[in-house]
Amino acid sequence: MGKTSLDKSKIKFLLLEGIHPSALEVLRAAGYSQIETIPKALGPEELKEQIADVHFLGIRSTTHLSADVFAQAHKLVAVGCFCIGTNQVDLDAARERGIAVFNAPYSNTRSVAELVLAEAILLLRGVPEKNAVAHRGGWLKSAANSYEIRGKTLGIVGYGSIGTQLSVLAEGLGMRVVFHDVVAKLPLGNARQARSLPELLAASDIVTLHVPELPSTKWMIGPREIAAMKPGAILLNASRGTVVEIDALADAIRSKKLLGAAIDVFPTEPRGNKDEFQSPLRGLDNVILTPHIGGSTMEAQANIGQEVAEKLVKYSDNGTTVSSVNFPEVSLPAHPGKHRLLHIHRNVPGVLTQINKVFSDLQINIAAQYLQTSGDVGYVVTDVDAGSSEQAQELLAQVPGTIRSRVLF
Ligand SMILES: NC(=O)C1=CN([C@@H]2O[C@H](COP(=O)(O)OP(=O)(O)OC[C@H]3O[C@@H](n4cnc5c(N)ncnc54)[C@H](O)[C@@H]3O)[C@@H](O)[C@H]2O)C=CC1
Numbered sequence: 146m147g148k149t150s151l152d153k154s155k156i157k158f159l160l161l162e163g164i165h166p167s168a169l170e171v172l173r174a175a176g177y178s179q180i181e182t183i184p185k186a187l188g189p190e191e192l193k194e195q196i197a198d199v200h201f202l203g204i205r206s207t208t209h210l211s212a213d214v215f216a217q218a219h220k221l222v223a224v225g226c227f228c229i230g231t232n233q234v235d236l237d238a239a240r241e242r243g244i245a246v247f248n249a250p251y252s253n254t255r256s257v258a259e260l261v262l263a264e265a266i267l268l269l270r271g272v273p274e275k276n277a278v279a280h281r282g283g284w285l286k287s288a289a290n291s292y293e294i295r296g297k298t299l300g301i302v303g304y305g306s307i308g309t310q311l312s313v314l315a316e317g318l319g320m321r322v323v324f325h326d327v328v329a330k331l332p333l334g335n336a337r338q339a340r341s342l343p344e345l346l347a348a349s350d351i352v353t354l355h356v357p358e359l360p361s362t363k364w365m366i367g368p369r370e371i372a373a374m375k376p377g378a379i380l381l382n383a384s385r386g387t388v389v390e391i392d393a394l395a396d397a398i399r400s401k402k403l404l405g406a407a408i409d410v411f412p413t414e415p416r417g418n419k420d421e422f423q424s425p426l427r428g429l430d431n432v433i434l435t436p437h438i439g440g441s442t443m444e445a446q447a448n449i450g451q452e453v454a455e456k457l458v459k460y461s462d463n464g465t466t467v468s469s470v471n472f473p474e475v476s477l478p479a480h481p482g483k484h485r486l487l488h489i490h491r492n493v494p495g496v497l498t499q500i501n502k503v504f505s506d507l508q509i510n511i512a513a514q515y516l517q518t519s520g521d522v523g524y525v526v527t528d529v530d531a532g533s534s535e536q537a538q539e540l541l542a543q544v545p546g547t548i549r550s551r552v553l554f
């Protein structure tokens with residue numbers, strides 16, 4: 146891969162999936178003007194065409210970036226996931242091509258916790274079903290199967306940023322909280338950590354899922370786990386669509402094993418608002434179906450837009466990779482009066498020696514140098530006096546093991 150060293154006016158951003166305008170404000174304020182926005186996700190073929198000349202790509206949860214797609218993204222420097230989850234991106238393939246990936250790990254967590262709690266209350270009162278019946282001209286005034294939330298047990302699977310916030314909010318409403326996590330976690334308030342998933346399932350009136358998409362969480366809730374839940378319990382999933390076997394859930398709702406469910410994420414989701422949503426859960430009145438909007442509040446989206454755009458700008462302007470999810474993390478100071486050479490390479494012995502040989506052969510004085518490695522990739526940043534970088538940049542790009550090099554003026 147060759148060198149990348151561009152004037153800001155030539156750097157292209159492509160923002161997909163209706164990323165909040167706060168991102169554009171940050172990019173424009175930083176001097177970037179070539180910014181294209183598309184309100185939906187793109188399929189692989191369209192994506193390959195669109196990203197061929199793009200330097201920075203912004204996506205949310207629906208755009209899949211595979212090794213195959215990255216193979217066509219010859220100019221891509223970084224990807225911003227304007228969300229928490231990065232399961233939609235082949236992070237290893239990106240790193241191997243020297244493409245840094247960033248996300249917003251916290252900004253929408255409160256929004257998810259609020260939605261889940263509201264859904265739990267509505268489902269315990271049978272509101273989705275009563276509402277659907279009323280829309281069809283019916284009248285379902287009854288206390289049967291309607292319960293207060295206080296005193297009920299909430300089982301939280303995945304006690305991370307979202308799970309812990311939910312724990313605190315639920316206890317505020319008088320709920321008991323039990324959680325399951327693969328890591329030992331400090332229980333907040335009076336919550337307690339279950340010894341296993343089956344123990345949580347057996348103890349909970351409401352089970353809510355807040356795990357990332359991982360091989361270990363794929364189809365984590367299937368027929369066996371649903372059978373282990375209390376009769377008349379409720380299942381909430383605002384994590385990832387691959388965590389719950391949706392046919393098993395539909396069966397459990399139809400057989401009345403479960404009283405209701407709220408599902409925000411699906412194994413297959415439409416790419417945009419004009420595409421049809423298909424699911425075996427359609428038509429089941431006591432299932433709340435939402436179009437992956439757990440994090441879709443104005444507050445969360447504005448914050449995410451700003452946060453991720455700032456990370457892209459920092460990487461573009463200064464080389465800083467702090468909080469990248471797939472890349473060696475380096476925090477860099479400003480470099481006034483210096484040129485900054487960024488070198489991404491295979492993490493094999495001898496590359497740093499070769500890099501520094503370039504500077505010594507050219508008799509270039511190194512003002513500062515930073516190195517970090519992550520797995521199979523190394524990242525070396527070298528500040529040199531302005532005016533001496535051009536020849537060095539050309540020779541650095543030829544160092545064996547180079548993945549990508551860039552110079553910042
Ligand atoms: N519906 C929506 O719009 C949104 C969905 N999400 C999803 O929610 C997920 C969770 O978000 P955060 O709480 O911020 O993540 P987090 O990383 O803070 O917490 C996840 C927790 O799950 C635990 N975990 C991992 N594997 C597990 C397993 N097999 N069993 C039990 N626990 C396990 C981890 O140890 C961690 O404590 C995200 O990865 C994302 O996929 C996030 C934001 C919005």
Ligand SMILES: O=C(O)CCC(=O)C(=O)O
Pocket residue numbers: 205206207227228229230231253437440441
């Ligand atoms: O808002 C989105 O597009 C995705 C939210 C989400 O699932 C996440 O943040 O991981």
